[in-house]
Amino acid sequence: MTDRSPLPRRRVLQGLVGAGTVALAGCANLRGAVGGEPTVPDPRAPPEGPADVSTRLRAGVPDTDSTAGVSGSTWLYDDTYPGPELRVSEGDVFEVDVHNDLPDETTIHWHGIPLTNPMDGVPNVTQAPIDSGEAFTYKFRAEPAGTYFYHSHVGLQLDRGLFGPLVIEEPSPHVEYDREFTVVFDDYLGRTPAPLSEFASDGTSDGGGTGGMGSGGMGGGPGGMMGGSSFANRPPYRALTVNGASSESPPTFEVDEGDRVRFRFVNASSATAIDVQLAGHPLSISHADGRPVEPFTVDAFGFGSGERYDAVVEANDPGTWELRGTPIDGDEPPARAVFTYGADSTQSPTVPSSTGTRLSYSNLRARSPLDGVQGSPDRTFDVTLSAGDSGQWLINGQAYPDADPMYISEGDHVRINMSNRSPVLHPMHLHGHFFQVGDAVKDTVVVPGHMGQVTIDFVADNPGDWFFHCHNLYHLDAGMARVIRYVE
Ligand SMILES: [Cu+2]
Incomplete structure (x- = not known):
């Protein structure tokens, strides 16, 4: 239970x-x-x-x-x-x-x-x-x-x-576990947020860093320099945190040997994609964005702002282990937590190894795929994600709010083909609906940089004006958003 x-x-x-x-x-x-x-x-x-x-x-x-x-x-x-x-x-x-x-x-x-x-x-x-x-x-x-x-x-x-x-x-639940922990990652700014152009002009160091999501990953591409500013992608963060704690004071998840532990991982960061790994323990991914998937075991996964994964871990190797969240597109020290059982919990935790398998979207199989997204769509939108010349982030060349709504009608099978002409990843989030992406059902999906392409399908079953946007808050703030509007 x-x-x-x-x-x-x-x-x-x-x-x-x-x-x-x-x-x-x-x-x-x-x-x-x-x-x-x-x-x-x-x-x-x-x-x-x-x-x-x-x-x-x-x-x-x-x-x-x-x-x-x-x-x-x-x-x-x-x-x-x-x-x-x-x-x-x-x-x-x-x-x-x-x-x-x-x-x-x-x-x-x-x-x-x-x-x-x-x-x-x-x-x-x-x-x-x-x-x-x-x-x-x-x-x-x-x-x-x-x-x-x-x-x-x-x-x-x-x-x-x-x-x-x-x-x-x-x-x-379709997976069995004995206890659970919610694990919320954040990029802690500790100062007043401002458009990235203002960070660029105040001379603060940091910024992008580089770092790919690795082969078979979901993101990819360097996260730093863009449009002449090293702050086009993310501001200078003070730390990455897990459940509000910085890496100097990591929280401890203490369990008993033999426990099956469900972790609910949330990437609540405003602009940071994060790689998650637990030393010594494979992660059996059980849910993607809250929706149950056929369990799939990996050593690590990456996720963008707004994504969530649940994973079940078997506590079958007593010790003190580090749970690590490494910024994919930043150079802050990783967020850390301690996972311990059957051992001295005050000892220095064993850190994750750098090798192992990483989750890819193609590994995700929803247990309940969406109905109504098979076959040809009723509406198709081809959407290009790009950077503007003066700090805006664009969808098909427009920066919200100076952007046209995307019109759909109730009952439509809607397809959005996204193509990323910028070098940085964009975690794209649709409000009010889950969408099918491959065999997964999600509400947020990372479109990798450098011509990454992702197609989503959903059923128009919830009338209203719904936001569709990049969950990098600074991209959203600089225009990477649209309203999807139901019309009759
Ligand atoms: Cu973005």
Whole structure:
């Protein structure tokens, strides 16, 4: 059975919950009738009636606490980094009261969950942003089961620390395990995020680094220099963290010999693809982006911002082992955690070897492939991902918001062929839908640099305006996004 095994998540501050009044912001219909625009169907309505599970989150600015490694530029949910893990059972109606104590407007996006459009949390696309001092109630049915995360979708707020894991528990997992841990990777900025052009001009060192995803991997390509700036891909990060801890103070996952341990890995970073490896232990990949796959055993996997993998590990070789998250496109020290059983947990952990098998998307076989994506698509979009001349990131030559919607209709089998004309990888994320990519079902997929090509297929079964974008926050902020709009 599962074990909620709370991690030693560092509570950076025991802050008081803000005492603001609850003012529910109305969720305006922002589509409206516009002359010349096609008619848009109504989105599905959020669930009615009482919620099965209710909680609240406070988005706020913690006091500066240098010992905890946060600065005034770090903004958090409930003063924790990452935000609190939310857990519900599959099928529950889940309600979250979000109180905005930030000096800026905000929203929350429930990454990967195909909920109703008004609850999707994209400012000025699915809802009016929540003003400073105001509140908004998100309500949705928690399905399907899986490992997800939630985060701000306003500007560069995600890179201030406004994210947390969300687990929807399945009633009967297809893999057996004795306990589980959620493992959230992040690139910790520790300063106020800004467009990459501003980092480039302030002379801070760091930046890209190089590093491929290796043969058979999913990413590929150097992650650094672009368009004359070494900061075109990612800002200068202070550290990579796992569950909020830097490599100097790694969290410890202590288990018993013989345990089968399920890890729920989340890449919540804003701009970093990460290679994950556990010394001495193969990883049996059981879920991709929350969706169950036929278990496939590898020594390592890479994942981009917004992707998740679950893996089961057998604790059958007592010792103290390092779980390592290495930046694929950065040169910060790896994020580290300690996995220990039947041994002295204070001894220096054995580090992963540099050799072994790596997961490729072609290894993933969804246990429940999508229905309705076989055969010829009803709509096909050929999408080119590229860099603009002055720091923008483009989809078919356009930088959002100066970009055309992609029109689809309910019931369509939609295909998007993506081709990457830039040298850096792009983790492309579709809101409101899972898509089929090869034999996998996912919501985020890495399109490798240097003419990497990826095709996704999905069924248009959730009317509304849905964001489709790069999950490198800095690429998103510089235009790499589109609205996919249902029309009649
Ligand atoms: Cu990108």
